[in-house]
Amino acid sequence: MKAFETFETPSAARVNYINAEYGLKSWLLTRDHKRIALLYLGSISVFFFIGGLYAMFIRLELLTPQGDLLSSTTYNKVFTQHGIIMIFFFLIPSIPATLGNFLVPMMIGAKDLAFPRINLLSWYIYLLGGIVTIWALLAGGIDTGWTFYAPYSTTFSNSYVVATGAGIFISGFSSILTGLNFIVTIHTMRAPGMTWFRLPLFIWAHYATSLIMILGTPVVAITILLLAFERLAHVGIFDPAAGGDPVLFQHLFWFYSHPAVYIMVLPGMGVISELIANFSRKNIFGYKFVAFSSLAIAVFGFLVWGHHLFVASQSVYAGMIFSFLSFAVAIPSAIKVFNWTATLYKASISYDTPMLYALGFIGLFTIGGMTGLFLASLAVDVHLSDTYFVVAHFHYIMVGGTLLAYLGGLHYWWPKITGRMYPEGWGRFSALVVFVGFNLTFLPQFIAGYLGMPRRYHAYPPEFQVFNVLSTAGASILGVGLIIPFIYLLWSMRYGKRAEPNPWHLPGLEWRTPSPPPTENFLATPVVTWEAYEFAPPEEMQVIGKMEEEETV
């Protein structure tokens, strides 16, 4: 924060981070966090598209009870690869690596992240991991489920387990580096006056997420490594035939993968806090509660992995402790929902697209969170685990939560990122389509789950068909709702209305610089004299460092 000083304001055709340099090399070797965010945006979009294609095949196959579209082997690979691509290559990097990368420095008033080269390195590592994984999928694919349970994955599966694992192992390091970069940046590079409790809640959420990335990701890396050793050399870690314990794998795997759920959802909560506050022009009700609840979730999130093992021969007493802790971790999330809702009291609420996504998020996240209580509840979980109820529950959190937050955030910051407005009418329309399609896809799966339909079934008894037909119909609508923004966002990059520096009239630092911002983010060093979400008349929320310049011209 002390590092940079006011510099000359460009007067004529404004130089911004996009037109500052041209050519492929200027992108591939950039150290600008905003350009790296765009590199991530492009690559995760490709992975999202691949994961979406797999989802399409799953839904088409399940339209009829017979396994008639794909062979069993292919179906098993399709749902496995849907999970792996969506979780490791879309959801985990989605908000932190794109919106987080772009906005963490801007929101705290820094020129860049603390380690710009490491930031670029993280993208290359992610890309390498992605390429290795895609290679494994093309070479033959993997059929273990995204959870890689031993001993199926170590002994019985005849697919590219080690190669896929290698891809995930590699890409994990990009998470660790991103987390490290965020933590150091947030600690050391805040602008003058940007105290901890003036930080936007987006930053708090990313801080909490970064902690999980640094502490959790090494565990999944070790787990995958052990899995590879076991598969290649049969050393007897997980394979009972050689004296190992397959349940040990589940403990290790979920020790990372449950916190990973919070890697996926906490940044989404950060986005939603921004959207709710800014589109209702109110400071978040109970800012500190919401900020600390992110940290509480990050800490408690490490203590609940055993709730994935209630029927896996875990001790009864361990089960009871994990159940208790799982209920406890629900409380900080509940607080957030209540505080977001209370923020809207006596507010000035706009119906812009990002706000529609935020409202949708609150509704869906409430359902996703409440259905999590069913699964934390021991006796009910015995019936529900490994059924479609679980599938519906985590899609409510990950799609209804994270994906909606991501889309809402993308629309919200789109003018800043691209310097262009997206078409508002289309935006609202597609938000509505996504909401309807999503609910139609996943609500019936709760019912099918309680009726006993197991997950990962290629064929199923005919009485479940009606729910699957509804799901597939919903998924088609959801697909349309996701293709529309893809088209108009691309369109708007060239033809959209030019964005003002502060199109929504907001106080955040990212809005006090031109759209798109210059490479150095701000025209002058910002000095923060206002609280987070302290709304003021537009003339008091001008671009920092530009006003005098405009007057002199």
Add this chain to the structure above:
Amino acid sequence: MQTSWIPFVPDSASTVSGKVDALYFYLSGVTVFFTLLISGVLIFFVIKYRRRNPFEIPRPIDGSHKLETLWSVIPFIIAMSMFAWGAQIYFENSRPPQNANEIYVVGKQWMWKIQHSTGQREINELHVPVGRKIKLIMTSEDTIHDFFIPAFRIKTDVLPGKYTTQWFEATVPGKYHLFCAEYCGMNHSGMIGSVIVMQPTDFDNWLSGNASQQSPAVAGQQLFQSLGCVSCHGGSGEGGRGPELAGLFGRKVFLSNNQTLTADEAYIRESIENPGAKVVSGFNPIMPTFQGQVTPEQLIQIISYIKSLPGEGAKPATGAPASATSPTTTSSPAGASATPAKK
């Protein structure tokens, strides 16, 4: 059973299923209530406080410790009520009752092999009587499976190299789904079957109609002979160079490393597959391993035979597991009577 008129609830056919449903209804009620409450308040606020002037700035409200404490404490209390209720049912069900009939289940890619203690074998079908407690002792020949009967609301993983148990008491005759609920490879969704619940008299007829097969204990006795166990453990498990096996199950065992344990299925299995791991005090580790020479099913048979051997005089000090064995022998007259007949 009386819940069958409620939509979206599966058949309810065990003594547990009604309890699970009651908790499920409670959870559903709370979920619907809070979802409606939150969305209702959201919609109300969004309409009432919509932006009327593009530059209006509402008066900031920082929060209210009172309210926030309230909506931390109330959800916590509700969550704890869910926790306690769920844990109570789970805990009750975690221990199979002592007088349960035992049925052995072996999962393998991609079928369920089931054997009753009287010897009847079934594949992908499980016949059980109404009103009797049934304990399933389960293991897997390959990867992890999961024995799931939705109508009974029970499910437990079936693991290789380990025994897991679950129990139920069916209440309504009928045919119900049996699913494998842990992904186990190519034909996972084909690893399904039926549970057929019959009236006790029908069940007994069914059982006697299929009585041609050996009980696991008898088969285990033959293995005990053919594998040469008799040379050290004695013709009827009375012991010799190896420790006495008669009455072993449920008894306290003193090990050469000064530890004690209570002999259960897992211990007997380990001693067969990896004899050096836990050597009984006073004996030498001379027993060869039988790992790879006996299949999981044969292991079950040998264990079943060892369990059927009556102990003499030396009644075990530990209560629960020991008395659990006695009903086994009484409830499988074929197995118990066959043993002395062979002598």
